[in-house]
Amino acid sequence: MRQQIEQLTENLGHTIVGKAEAIRLVLVALLAGGHALLEDVPGVGKTLLAKSLARSIAGRFQRIQCTPDLLPTDITGTNIWNQRSGEFEFLPGPVFANVLLADEINRATPRTQSALLEVMEEQQVTVDGVSRPVPKPFFVIATQNPIEYQGTFPLPEAQMDRFMLSLSLGYPTEDEELQMLERHQEGMKVSELGTCISAEDVLKLRSLCHQMKMDKSLQQYIVNLVRATRSSEEVTLGVSPRGTVALQRTAQALAFLEGRDYVIPDDVKFLAPYVLAHRLIPAGGRRAKPIVEQLLRSVPIP
Structure with missing residues (x-):
């Protein structure tokens, strides 16, 4: 494969x-x-x-x-x-x-x-x-x-x-x-x-991607990132739970593409702007992607 x-x-x-x-x-x-x-x-x-x-x-x-x-x-x-x-x-x-x-x-x-x-x-x-x-x-x-x-x-x-x-x-x-x-x-x-x-x-490849291992601390990291979009003053509407699941699934797929059987924090950090930015509504005419990048810098990495 x-x-x-x-x-x-x-x-x-x-x-x-x-x-x-x-x-x-x-x-x-x-x-x-x-x-x-x-x-x-x-x-x-x-x-x-x-x-x-x-x-x-x-x-x-x-x-x-x-x-x-x-x-x-x-x-x-x-x-x-x-x-x-x-x-x-x-x-x-x-x-x-x-x-x-x-x-x-x-x-x-x-x-x-x-x-x-x-x-x-x-x-x-x-x-x-x-x-x-x-x-x-x-x-x-x-x-x-x-x-x-x-x-x-x-x-x-x-x-x-x-x-x-x-x-x-x-x-x-x-x-x-x-x-x-x-x-x-x-x-x-x-x-x-x-x-x-x-x-x-x-x-078959999709099935293999779903089997990629993800540590519980990394799942908590994903949840913290998503919840940070909901509490940020720069965001009018934060990311939905569907976005939480999407970030995990895409991180598993990326790990598979990289030839690993486990997900690492860099997978989540790389994908977060692409998975989360279009799901939130910025406040005051701000742009969504820089907001996600700022949250990545502020949310602790496991």
Whole structure:
């Protein structure tokens, strides 16, 4: 399994230049059984990352371009009348995939956003009283532009809480951008990527991640961090208990990616800004990530 993880990371690096940390974070979300929110400007490789991941795990990839006129049934699927058979047939929506990219999720209406987030949580689609499970693994990468807000419907806090972690790819360095041009000149395509592991292997890896050992003192550290967000004067609304669980699960996944069978404090410290920041509401126009970083400095490490 260790070799498979290394191959998966290397495979993604063939198409995504110089974003080793972002790749690691997306893999953490995948192996922890959650979903990832990419808050970034257009054109930095978010779609390429999602496609490459689906290709690498031999999974089915689907993409949704979120717009204000997108309906919930456009995502989940609907029943249509078959004149030949004389009965309704279910036409699956794009959520029936292993890796789903919800591009510019904040441009969809709240009703459509809720339909997608419900599938993310329940892992199934219910239409006309019939529930249909989505494929396993089911991993959503949602994107939103943090700069442009015209014509958008910002995700409320309860829905932001559904994402296990939030990250940004950011612009490449000068050398990385030159490497991108070289690879495009060579004609490297996602379709040429090899498959590293199967979708079934991902489920096995998730099970192994859940077995990573975590000392009780480290669990107390996670609880102290989360509770500190609720008592801070710089925070209007602190992190929910779902965030507490998410920080433990992602720390276990990171420990597994690092080749250990136990979690260390550095795992929690590294992941805390990505797991906690998007779950809290800062007070007085402050930014969330610096608040989490300040709490990391003030909460004692076991």
